[in-house]
Amino acid sequence: MKNRLNPHISVDCVVFGFDSRQLNVLLVEREAIEGDEEPGKMKLPGSPITDTEDLNHSAYRILREHTGLDRLYLRQFAVFSALDRLRPASDLYWLRKTSGIFVERMISVAYYSLIKITDTADFPLLKGSHWVNIDDIPQLTFDHNEIVQKAVEHLRQEMVTEPIGFELLPMQFTISQLQTLQEVLLGQPIDNRNFRKKISKLKYIIPLGEREKGVNHKPAQFYRFDKKLYNQNKRSIGSVYL
Amino acid sequence: MKNRLNPHISVDCVVFGFDSRQLNVLLVEREAIEGDEEPGKMKLPGSPITDTEDLNHSAYRILREHTGLDRLYLRQFAVFSALDRLRPASDLYWLRKTSGIFVERMISVAYYSLIKITDTADFPLLKGSHWVNIDDIPQLTFDHNEIVQKAVEHLRQEMVTEPIGFELLPMQFTISQLQTLQEVLLGQPIDNRNFRKKISKLKYIIPLGEREKGVNHKPAQFYRFDKKLYNQNKRSIGSVYL
DNA sequence: TTATCTTAGCGTATTTTTTACGTTTAGTTT
DNA sequence: AAACTAAACGTAAAAAATACGCTAAGATAA
Numbered sequence: 001m002k003n004r005l006n007p008h009i010s011v012d013c014v015v016f017g018f019d020s021r022q023l024n025v026l027l028v029e030r031e032a033i034e035g036d037e038e039p040g041k042m043k044l045p046g047s048p049i050t051d052t053e054d055l056n057h058s059a060y061r062i063l064r065e066h067t068g069l070d071r072l073y074l075r076q077f078a079v080f081s082a083l084d085r086l087r088p089a090s091d092l093y094w095l096r097k098t099s100g101i102f103v104e105r106m107i108s109v110a111y112y113s114l115i116k117i118t119d120t121a122d123f124p125l126l127k128g129s130h131w132v133n134i135d136d137i138p139q140l141t142f143d144h145n146e147i148v149q150k151a152v153e154h155l156r157q158e159m160v161t162e163p164i165g166f167e168l169l170p171m172q173f174t175i176s177q178l179q180t181l182q183e184v185l186l187g188q189p190i191d192n193r194n195f196r197k198k199i200s201k202l203k204y205i206i207p208l209g210e211r212e213k214g215v216n217h218k219p220a221q222f223y224r225f226d227k228k229l230y231n232q233n234k235r236s237i238g239s240v241y242l
Numbered sequence: 243m244k245n246r247l248n249p250h251i252s253v254d255c256v257v258f259g260f261d262s263r264q265l266n267v268l269l270v271e272r273e274a275i276e277g278d279e280e281p282g283k284m285k286l287p288g289s290p291i292t293d294t295e296d297l298n299h300s301a302y303r304i305l306r307e308h309t310g311l312d313r314l315y316l317r318q319f320a321v322f323s324a325l326d327r328l329r330p331a332s333d334l335y336w337l338r339k340t341s342g343i344f345v346e347r348m349i350s351v352a353y354y355s356l357i358k359i360t361d362t363a364d365f366p367l368l369k370g371s372h373w374v375n376i377d378d379i380p381q382l383t384f385d386h387n388e389i390v391q392k393a394v395e396h397l398r399q400e401m402v403t404e405p406i407g408f409e410l411l412p413m414q415f416t417i418s419q420l421q422t423l424q425e426v427l428l429g430q431p432i433d434n435r436n437f438r439k440k441i442s443k444l445k446y447i448i449p450l451g452e453r454e455k456g457v458n459h460k461p462a463q464f465y466r467f468d469k470k471l472y473n474q475n476k477r478s479i480g481s482v483y484l
Numbered sequence: 485t486t487a488t489c490t491t492a493g494c495g496t497a498t499t500t501t502t503t504a505c506g507t508t509t510a511g512t513t514t
Numbered sequence: 515a516a517a518c519t520a521a522a523c524g525t526a527a528a529a530a531a532t533a534c535g536c537t538a539a540g541a542t543a544a
């Protein structure tokens with residue numbers, strides 16, 4: 001079995017990064033080709049799968065190629081299969097030119113990925129890669145705008161039942177960072193004093209004693225999330241609406 | 243573009259039905275072939291996609307073929323793509339014999355579906371189809387046991403944030419039915435008196451005045467779920483664990 | 485040096501929700 | 515008529531969520 005591209009199935013990745021203020025997505029400028037009507041048009045990191053990898057492997061490969069990172073939180077959240085998704089024609093032309101793939105149809109399995117950073121500005125990106133605020137996303141190739149939108153919806157939903165917010169924060173974080181993340185992702189303000197009270201009751205969010213340095217206000221203490229303790233102490237969840 | 247099967251991608255459906263006591267899955271006996279070592283081995287309803295349908299269409303087609311129903315709750319929840327998923331060899335032999343598909347590899351996009359019934363026993367099934375309790379599922383073809391297991395996990399998770407439980411109940415249901423459903427799906431007992439209190443506060447679960455007939459105890463009132471009212475009154479959800 | 489600014493962090497009172505559990509009601513069955 | 519079953523109503527206590535006042539620790543500006 002050769003290590004060649006499977007022309008029927010691709011994987012696209014929506015990589016989220018939180019810069020302590022807002023949610024960003026990693027976008028890449030598509031490779032330049034001769035006669036490109038929209039040079040530098042942006043797309044999601046993605047690629048057709050090969051015949052020697054399962055889809056998770058493909059996703060990890062794509063992420064490694066674009067971020068250099070290997071152990072990201074990764075989640076497959078949707079499949080895009082509309083018959084006319086290889087549109088507009090200029091995007092299809094680009095695909096054919098750069099991949100040698102000439103099918104009429106290709107389904108895309110979409111993943112989102114969460115990246116533990118303090119600040120997107122610190123993160124070393126490859127040339128042509130950019131962090132883009134989720135409210136400022138330009139027109140992307142194919143149906144990638146729809147993919148990003150669905151990714152945000154799934155991320156928000158999963159935030160409610162799983163402690164994945166911590167996958168977007170550095171290993172040690174402040175209560176304020178955690179609060180801002182919740183506010184951005186769930187779209188509603190939270191009272192800081194009550195939020196602190198709640199957090200301080202949780203056994204799996206552990207104060208580290210260490211503090212911020214060089215901020216022009218009272219330095220905040222760092223905390224870390226203990227996954228093992230979380231799994232031990234998690235309450236069996238009931239329905240949110242009943 | 244012909245209406246032929248795409249040999250690279252299939253859709254499998256996990257159809258859930260609640261019989262007012264337990265959760266069941268619709269399984270079908272696979273079509274008999276000559277020299278079948280395991281005649282009547284069970285599988286999920288599924289099929290390769292055709293080149294003229296997107297995946298949702300494929301799933302609806304499969305469900306229509308197996309249940310006669312058209313408007314089910316349907317949700318794509320995972321993709322199965324392991325390189326060795328077309329095992330064991332006897333299952334692969336069966337696939338080749340019945341479909342004429344000879345690929346080494348096929349990915350499967352998995353859906354779960356919820357069906358509004360009062361009692362699985364009342365539901366007219368095709369020959370070879372069976373409702374099987376989720377705790378009594380036999381060995382299935384390929385990786386279908388894994389697909390069922392993941393479907394249950396996704397259903398449970400989605401139950402927490404979306405009001406999909408009602409998709410498993412008839413249009414009019416009793417509080418007890420709703421309670422049993424919650425207990426079965428979330429795996430914990432609920433105090434009936436407190437549950438009733440909670441339900442009676444919800445504006446989108448509406449008492450209908452009508453009552454059960456022919457039961458050997460006080461007949462229960464019927465209720466219905468009002469989706470519009472739910473969408474108006476739903477609280478913006480915060481994290482369950484923070 | 486002192487006032488000001490900013491965010492961190494503690495506390496208190498009130499309301500709302502959850503939990504635990506006793507009691508009555510309307511049917512059928514014995 | 516008594517017993518049985520599940521429905522349905524209620525009350526009290528505990529826990530959680532909410533609203534909001536206030537102090538603390540640093541940097542910066544006057």
